[in-house]
Amino acid sequence: MSSGHHHEDDHHHDHHHGSLTHSHLPSDPVLRVKAIETLLTQKGLVDPAALDALIDAYQNRIGPQIGAKIIALAWSDPDFRAELLRDATKVIGDMGFTGLQGEHIVAVENTDDVHNVVVCTLCSCYPWSILGIPPVWYKSEAYRSRVVIDPRGVLSEFGVDIVPEKQVRVWDSTAEIRYLVIPQRPHGAQDLSVEQLAALVTRDSMVGTGLPKTLGEAT
Amino acid sequence: MNLPDPDAPFAEPWHAQIFALTHKLAQAGHYTWSEWAERFAAQRAASAREGSPDLDSTYYDDWLRTFEQLLVDKGLADKASLDTLKASWTEAYLETPHGKPVHLKSHHS
Numbered sequence: 466m467s468s469g470h471h472h473e474d475d476h477h478h479d480h481h482h483g484s485l486t487h488s489h490l491p492s493d494p495v496l497r498v499k500a501i502e503t504l505l506t507q508k509g510l511v512d513p514a515a516l517d518a519l520i521d522a523y524q525n526r527i528g529p530q531i532g533a534k535i536i537a538l539a540w541s542d543p544d545f546r547a548e549l550l551r552d553a554t555k556v557i558g559d560m561g562f563t564g565l566q567g568e569h570i571v572a573v574e575n576t577d578d579v580h581n582v583v584v585c586t587l588c589s590c591y592p593w594s595i596l597g598i599p600p601v602w603y604k605s606e607a608y609r610s611r612v613v614i615d616p617r618g619v620l621s622e623f624g625v626d627i628v629p630e631k632q633v634r635v636w637d638s639t640a641e642i643r644y645l646v647i648p649q650r651p652h653g654a655q656d657l658s659v660e661q662l663a664a665l666v667t668r669d670s671m672v673g674t675g676l677p678k679t680l681g682e683a684t
Numbered sequence: 685m686n687l688p689d690p691d692a693p694f695a696e697p698w699h700a701q702i703f704a705l706t707h708k709l710a711q712a713g714h715y716t717w718s719e720w721a722e723r724f725a726a727q728r729a730a731s732a733r734e735g736s737p738d739l740d741s742t743y744y745d746d747w748l749r750t751f752e753q754l755l756v757d758k759g760l761a762d763k764a765s766l767d768t769l770k771a772s773w774t775e776a777y778l779e780t781p782h783g784k785p786v787h788l789k790s791h792h793s
Binding site: 489497498500501504519520523524588590597601605606607639640641 | 692693694696697698700701702703704705707708709710711712714716717718720721722724725728729732738740743744745748751752755760761765766767769770772773774777778782788
């Protein structure tokens with residue numbers, strides 16, 4: 466119970482029963498969202514079942530495992546990789562993962578010479594359809610403002626140290642264009658199956674703030 | 685217990701609700717996603733300038749504020765109706781015994 470609970474009876478007369486068992490009042494934003502949803506539903510502008518379906522998809526089915534499958538295919542099939550680099554929107558769309566708002570996806574590959582990292586400096590644009598909802602740090606002011614100024618420093622805080630000879634490219638996402646990093650395939654992984662490769666791909670490695678697991682780390 | 689799961693896509697159910705509402709109305713063509721993103725970015729920048737804490741909850745508070753204003757500007761909702769419905773939901777929660785589903789009373793307009 467909250468410490469500010471009052472016991473003196475200052476309730477209105479119409480609130481005459483159930484005072485000991487009534488539910489806790491939700492927070493202000495919860496009530497505001499309930500008001501919005503009720504009004505838009507009453508006006509026929511949204512369908513509650515469609516809202517639930519979208520939420521269920523993002524809570525249970527859409528997430529980094531989709532991106533990991535795409536990366537694993539790119540690691541194992543040079544033609545797929547070439548097509549992904551040429552037109553990721555089409556390749557990913559053909560696999561059935563279209564964006565919520567028709568946004569484009571651009572794949573950028575890490576090489577021995579270049580490390581790519583993705584940000585949305587303005588808000589939180591992210592390849593939702595293949596990575597799900599962005600992590601809290603991706604949405605933070607600290608990451609958004611600092612990764613463009615000091616990418617190597619920020620990457621180092623993520624535990625990713627980029628050698629000075631390697632170039633770091635920072636890609637700023639927009640409402641129209643989202644980026645997917647193709648990390649470098651771990652050493653010794655050339656004979657693994659697509660499923661085994663996918664297990665090495667981490668969410669952060671597809672944003673550029675992490676590296677794939679090594680063969681030893683895979684469980 | 686209802687401990688937060690750091691890997692959960694949404695920390696609070698209302699974050700998921702507002703995410704879905706914003707996407708569904710854009711998909712229906714009431715505004716473009718670019719228009720939404722531009723407004724949201726402006727709200728985020730304003731909050732940062734005002735020194736609001738750099739937290740996930742602040743992010744969604746900004747999202748909600750932006751969305752409410754967008755609904756009003758687009759004529760999809762009006763402040764008076766939203767306020768009335770919020771009051772109705774507040775009343776419904778206060779009058780519903782704990783553990784029972786909360787419903788709005790039917791209103792005759």
